[in-house]
Amino acid sequence: SAVISQKPSRDICQRGTSLTIQCQVDSQVTMMFWYRQQPGQSLTLIATANQGSEATYESGFVIDKFPISRPNLTFSTLTVSNMSPEDSSIYLCSVERSTDTQYFGPGTRLTVL
Amino acid sequence: KQEVTQIPAALSVPEGENLVLNCSFTDSAIYNLQWFRQDPGKGLTSLLLIQSSQREQTSGRLNASLDKSSGRSTLYIAASQPGDSATYLCAVRPWSNYQLIWGAGTKLIIKP
Numbered sequence: 284s285a286v287i288s289q290k291p292s293r294d295i296c297q298r299g300t301s302l303t304i305q306c307q308v309d310s311q312v313t314m315m316f317w318y319r320q321q322p323g324q325s326l327t328l329i330a331t332a333n334q335g336s337e338a339t340y341e342s343g344f345v346i347d348k349f350p351i352s353r354p355n356l357t358f359s360t361l362t363v364s365n366m367s368p369e370d371s372s373i374y375l376c377s378v379e380r381s382t383d384t385q386y387f388g389p390g391t392r393l394t395v396l
Numbered sequence: 397k398q399e400v401t402q403i404p405a406a407l408s409v410p411e412g413e414n415l416v417l418n419c420s421f422t423d424s425a426i427y428n429l430q431w432f433r434q435d436p437g438k439g440l441t442s443l444l445l446i447q448s449s450q451r452e453q454t455s456g457r458l459n460a461s462l463d464k465s466s467g468r469s470t471l472y473i474a475a476s477q478p479g480d481s482a483t484y485l486c487a488v489r490p491w492s493n494y495q496l497i498w499g500a501g502t503k504l505i506i507k508p
Binding site for chain 2: 287289314316324325326327328331341375377379382383384385386387388389390392
């Protein structure tokens, strides 16, 4: 298994500001994933973050809006920039183990006013 | 394009009943399929993973089956308990990449 923590667990932010979400894993992993879950919806992959390279973004997501850092094999950050109410969601990070199972952090619940 | 569907969207049953949650997918070329549960305001917990070459996996009161030819997976929960109340999500992983394709989930309520 994997123990994944996220900070903050929740936040309420003003329109136009930015929030950085941290994801910490208890052991080294090659790939980390960032997801968004909008209210009442399922998960949507934002990007895949590999250590030492630029993140790979899915269609509809861009680096200027969701910059990602991956400084080492146990840590990553996702920034939600220039926020609007449409960005209100749960943001989750996940990792995949050699067993092919994906493990998720507890999520960050973001509300943008 | 792979699409994953979960029916029903919501299900409410009395405690003690056995129940089945359904997941269907349009492209049978999958690498694996995972079932997760999500509790309100929390992250996701992996329940069972079925590899492409497997037909079923079991963990305690949970049994997941996979039929690639028909594009279906079922999650069987035996002797349901109120603590099983959660949203259950299935996700398939294609051979081509790490991205999981998600169903919309089934919200399960077990009534005491």
